[in-house]
Amino acid sequence: MTEGNFVDYVKVFLTSGNGGKGSVHLHREKYITKGGPDGGDGGRGGHVILRGNQNLWTLVTFKFKKHFKAGHGAHGAKSRSTGADGEDVYLDVPLGTILRDAETNKIVLEITEHGEEKIVVEGGMGGRGNWHFKSSTNQTPRYAQPGMEGKEESFILELKILADVGLVGFPNAGKSTLLSVITSAKPKIADYEFTTLKPNLGIVQYRDFQSFVMADIPGIIEGAAEGKGLGHYFLRHIERNATLLFLIPADSNDISREYEILLDELRRYNPELLDKERLVAISKSDMLDDELMEEMRLELDNDLKGVPYMFISSVAQQGIQELKDRLWHMLNS
Known part of the structure; x- marks a missing residue:
């Protein structure tokens, strides 16, 4: 997936269908000249429905088409025939998609399961035909209900990535390099800050044909929880x-200081993030000799307060399999 095709926030305009009109009809056939009312009901207007699709990872399908309109219900007919319902419109979205009201920004619903369907905008009800209004005092009603109009509403589609492991770090910490080594993903890699401006996803192949999903989130900077830099744009994916x-x-x-800053940004954005399991990986460790690594271990044992850590090098392929083993154990423990 190229970076330009990763779309995780888009505004859409949805319109449901109008309900069909009820029919005003009096039954007529040979030898029955006054058969009474038999006008059928109008069909309901089409719904706009959100549907989860596990094969999608982005909202790119809504990048150029943002307006969707369901079909109108057909009108009722004679012999109490109900008009056909309007054609529903299905919008396939990735798992982890949230729908917000564009005006209030409140969450309306979210899609988390494959095949899950939720009606976003309901179609208008069809009007009742004149046979419904027959009574002892009005045996030939010559009126019927009109169909109800559909609704036109605007919403925000927002994607929160459903990944097993999220990479957290400052810009230029080596996240994209690790993702390119540990998965088959091909993220943009360069030696300057904010190379990654959109999340990258990769599938980590593990033993016995098992796998898990890893997401490279754009680098955090101090103040991200308040929206500084890319701010909330990427923190929501975590x-x-x-x-x-x-x-x-x-x-x-200062490794411990960097870890505390990252942790503090997550805490200020959403304290519940601290309930997730955490692992600290010291990247670019191929530049360390055994003596320096041992000194760092003594400091980290004291500063990280029981949080597990390990030394890796993406370029030198050091500790990569051990990292996979550790992550797999954390995901399945």
């Missing part, structure tokens, strides 16, 4: 990850 992998480069001035 909410759906089962495990958080903190990636901090070995050449950082």
Whole structure:
């Protein structure tokens, strides 16, 4: 998936169908000249329905088409024939999609399961035909109900990635490089901050043909919880990850300090994120010798307060299989 095709926030305009009119008809056939009212009901207008699709990872299908309109219900007919319902419109969305009211920004619904269907905008009801209004005092009513009009509403579709492992770190920490090594994903990689502007997804192949999904979230900067930099634009993607992998480069001035800043940003954005399992990976560790690594271990044992950590190098392929083993155990423990 190219970065330009990753769309995770889009406004759509949805219109349901009008209900069909009820029929005004009096039954007539040979030898029956006054058979009474038999006008049928109008069909309901088409709904606009959101449907979960596990094969989609982005909202790119809504990038260029944002207006969707369901079909109108057919009018009723003679012999109490009900008009056909209007054609429903189905919008397939990735799992993890949230629908918000465009005016209030309140969450209306969310889609988390494959094949899950939820009506977003209901079609108008069809009008009742004149046979419904027959009574002892009005045996030939010559009126019927009109169909109800459909609704036109605007919504925000917002995607929160459903991944097993979320990569968390400052810009240029090596997240994209790790993702390119541990999965078959091909993220953009360069030696400057904010190379990754959109989340990248990769499938990690594990032993015995098993796998799990890893997401490279754009780098966090201090103040992201308040919306600084890319802010909430990417922090929301971390909410759906089962495990958080903190990636901090070995050449950082203060590894423990960086970890605390990252943790504090998550805490300020959503304290529930701290309930997720965490693992700290010290990247670019191929530049460390055994003596320096041992010194760092002593510091980290004291500073990380029981949070598990390990040393890896994506370029030198050091500790990659051990990282997979550790993540798999955390996901399945």
